Amino acid sequence: MWKKTDSTPLDLRRELSVRHYSTNSRAEKVFRFASTAAAVLASFTVALIIFFMCMPALKALSQVPLSAFFSTTWNPRGYSGSSWGILPFIAGSLWTTVIALVISVPLSFLAAVFSSQFMSKALRSATDVFFSLLAGIPSVIMGFLALTAIAPLIAKVFHLSSGLTMLNGGITLAIMVLPTMVSVLSDAFQNIPEIYKEGALALGASKWQAAIGVLFQFVKPAFISSVLLSFGRAIGETMAVIMAVGNVAMIPKSPLQPGETMTGVLAIEMPETVAGSTHYNVLFLIGLILLLIALLVNYLSGLITSKVRVKIQ
Numbered sequence: 001m002w003k004k005t006d007s008t009p010l011d012l013r014r015e016l017s018v019r020h021y022s023t024n025s026r027a028e029k030v031f032r033f034a035s036t037a038a039a040v041l042a043s044f045t046v047a048l049i050i051f052f053m054c055m056p057a058l059k060a061l062s063q064v065p066l067s068a069f070f071s072t073t074w075n076p077r078g079y080s081g082s083s084w085g086i087l088p089f090i091a092g093s094l095w096t097t098v099i100a101l102v103i104s105v106p107l108s109f110l111a112a113v114f115s116s117q118f119m120s121k122a123l124r125s126a127t128d129v130f131f132s133l134l135a136g137i138p139s140v141i142m143g144f145l146a147l148t149a150i151a152p153l154i155a156k157v158f159h160l161s162s163g164l165t166m167l168n169g170g171i172t173l174a175i176m177v178l179p180t181m182v183s184v185l186s187d188a189f190q191n192i193p194e195i196y197k198e199g200a201l202a203l204g205a206s207k208w209q210a211a212i213g214v215l216f217q218f219v220k221p222a223f224i225s226s227v228l229l230s231f232g233r234a235i236g237e238t239m240a241v242i243m244a245v246g247n248v249a250m251i252p253k254s255p256l257q258p259g260e261t262m263t264g265v266l267a268i269e270m271p272e273t274v275a276g277s278t279h280y281n282v283l284f285l286i287g288l289i290l291l292l293i294a295l296l297v298n299y300l301s302g303l304i305t306s307k308v309r310v311k312i313q
Helices: 009-063 066-070 087-117 121-135 139-158 166-190 194-202 207-235 262-272 278-312
Strands: none
Touching: 009 278, 087 121, 087 166, 087 207, 087 262, 087 278, 121 166, 139 166, 166 207, 194 207, 207 278, 262 278
C-alpha cells in the first residue's frame, strides 16, 4: 500500500522556489565576488605600474636639478655636460595631438551625421565595415603611409626639403583616430529616439538643422568622451609618429617643422641606455609624465561626460 504523505502541490512549489532562490543567490555571490576581484586587480595593476614608473623617475629628480628639465636642449651624452630639457618632447606630442584633433573632430562629426541620418541601412553597413578595417590597420603601416605618401605631398605643396613634420604626424594620427570617433558618434546618433528627430522635422527643420540643433544635444556626452579618448590615443601613439615627424629634439615653431614626441624618444633611446643611469631614469620620468597625462584625460572624460549627461537629463 502507498504511504500517505502530508505534502501538497503548493508545498512542492514552495520548496522548488526556495531551491531556485538559493541557487540564484549562490550564483549572484560568485558573480559579485568575481566582479569585485576583477576591479581590485585592475586597480592594483594601475597602482603597480605607477609605482614601477615612479621609482626611477624619483631618482632622476634627485640626480638632475628640476630647472634642467625646463630647458629646450636635450643632449644626454654631451662631452661638456649633459642637457636634460624635456620641453621639446612635450611640445612635439602636443603639436601632433592637437593637429590630429583639429582635423579628425569636424570630419568625424560630419561623417557620423551623414552616416546615421542620410545613408540607407545597406550603405551604412558598408561604411561601418570600411571604418572597422581602417581602425584595424597596424600603426607601422600607417607610418609607411606617412613616410612614403603624405610626407612627399607635404614637401611638394609647401616647398620643403622634407615632409617629415608635425603636420605629417598630425595627419597620420587623424587618420588613425577617425574610425573610433565616427563609430562612437554614429552609434550615439542612432540610439536617439525617433520622436525627437520627427518633432524637429515637423517644425520645418531640415535634416542637417535637426541633427546639429536638436540631436547634437543628446550626443554631447559621447562627443566629449570621443574627443578626450582620441586625445589620449593620439598622444600615446608611437610607431607611426616616429616614422612621420623627423625625430629632431627641438620645439617646433610651426606645424611645418620637424620635432620629436615623448613616445618617440622613449622608443628610440630606451634600448640604448644603461639600466640605472641618469639617462635611463630621465626617460622613465618622461614616461611617467605621459602616463599621468593619459590618466588625467581619462578621468576628465568620465567627469565631464557625467556632468553633461546629468545636465541634459
